[in-house]
Amino acid sequence: MIHVLIVDDDAMVADLNRQYVNRVDGFxxxxxxxxxxEAGNVLNAPARQVxxxxxxxxxxxxxGLSLLPVIRATGRDTDVIMITSASDAATIxxxxxxxxxDYLIKPFQFPRFEEALNGWREKKVLMAxxxxxxxxxxxxxxxxxxxxxxxxxxxxxxxxxQTLRTLCLWIxxxxxxxxxxxxxxxxxxxxxxxxxxxxxWLAQVNILHTSIHYGATGRPVYRYRLRSEQVALLRQYCHxx
Numbered sequence: 001m002i003h004v005l006i007v008d009d010d011a012m013v014a015d016l017n018r019q020y021v022n023r024v025d026g027f028x029x030x031x032x033x034x035x036x037x038e039a040g041n042v043l044n045a046p047a048r049q050v051x052x053x054x055x056x057x058x059x060x061x062x063x064g065l066s067l068l069p070v071i072r073a074t075g076r077d078t079d080v081i082m083i084t085s086a087s088d089a090a091t092i093x094x095x096x097x098x099x100x101x102d103y104l105i106k107p108f109q110f111p112r113f114e115e116a117l118n119g120w121r122e123k124k125v126l127m128a129x130x131x132x133x134x135x136x137x138x139x140x141x142x143x144x145x146x147x148x149x150x151x152x153x154x155x156x157x158x159x160x161x162q163t164l165r166t167l168c169l170w171i172x173x174x175x176x177x178x179x180x181x182x183x184x185x186x187x188x189x190x191x192x193x194x195x196x197x198x199x200x201w202l203a204q205v206n207i208l209h210t211s212i213h214y215g216a217t218g219r220p221v222y223r224y225r226l227r228s229e230q231v232a233l234l235r236q237y238c239h240x241x
Contacts (some may be wrong), residue, residue, distance in 0.1 A: 002121065003030035003049045007039045007064060008083070012214060013106075016055055017083060020113045027052075027117055035059065043076065050078050052120065055100075057084040057091060064180050065091065068098035081122075083108075107212035108163070109200050109222060129139055159198060161237075163190065167198050168237040171208075171226050178225045199224055207234055212241040 004021045006029060008014040011065050023220040030050060033039035036059070047154075053071070064084070071078055082095050085106040094105055101123070102116040108116065123141055129135070156173045166188050178185075185195035202208045208224045226234060 002027045004028065004052045004054060004117075005030055005039065005042055005050045006032045006054045007036070007059075007067065008032070008054070009034040009059045009062075010056070016220060017113075020110055021054070021111065021117070024114050024117045025201060026121065036062050036064070036070075039067055041068065043071070043074070043078070050076075052117075053080045055080050057082065057086040065098075066099070068095070072098060079120060080161045081120065093175050094184075107210050107220075107222065109203070109210070111200055112204065147203050156201060161199060163194070164198055164237050165239075166190075167195070167202075168234050170237055172231070172234055173229075175226055175231070179222050180221060180223050184224075206230065 004027055006014050006021070007015050008017065011034075014032045014034070017033060021027050021029045030048065031042055032208075033042055039053070043050055053067075055064045055067060064082075068080065071080065079101045081102045081104065082100050083104045083106065084091075086092075087105050093105060101120050104112060104116060126133075126141060127136060133141070157162065166192075167184065170184065170188050180198055181192055181196045185192045186201065190197075199208065203210045203224065207227060207230045209227050211223050211225075213221045213223060
């Protein structure tokens with residue numbers, strides 16, 4: 001079992017991430033730290049195993065980036081995935097400098113989260129499988145599964161150009177409109193489950209902006225709107241057969 005420590009002072013977000021961790025086969029949440037000092041105590045406890053840290057940047061009177069050099073200085077074999085709303089270049093560059101293995105910008109949905117954890121695990125397995133590696137292995141370690149480096153425009157298995165075209169036509173006809181999965185599924189008369197798959201993909205390729213809202217039950221509701229700079233790309237999908 002892979003033990004994951006969540007470092008986030010927002011109780012609702014931390015709990016959502018804990019639920020996400022426990023949904024990924026082979027992973028479990030071993031604790032939640034609401035401050036960097038608490039995270040340091042967990043890491044320094046000899047009886048606690050921490051394989052992976054999910055780290056926020058913006059915390060009360062603290063910057064999560066400050067934990068990165070501390071982890072590196074200890075020489076621990078613990079990797080870090082950033083989960084944060086910080087999207088500025090300086091923060092991302094600093095995180096990369098300290099060797100974070102992935103960087104998720106809030107809000108995101110479970111498939112991207114699952115991809116991050118499974119991608120990290122695959123690289124760990126590859127690293128441990130051989131004493132020496134050939135060029136193909138090194139290429140996979142450095143490039144394979146890195147979000148944003150590959151062209152993600154190709155439709156994933158199970159999605160069809162025809163249905164995508166239908167959804168994109170509706171989105172193009174409602175510029176500036178924020179909508180939920182239920183809104184769009186009802187408007188174009190397709191199942192909610194199917195609609196959600198297309199929306200997740202459109203968000204992953206940066207055509208849609210995603211925001212997250214918490215209802216009275218505490219469950220997240222994702223809402224989407226077209227990114228104004230991506231209208232031309234969206235219209236390419238409107239006209240494909």
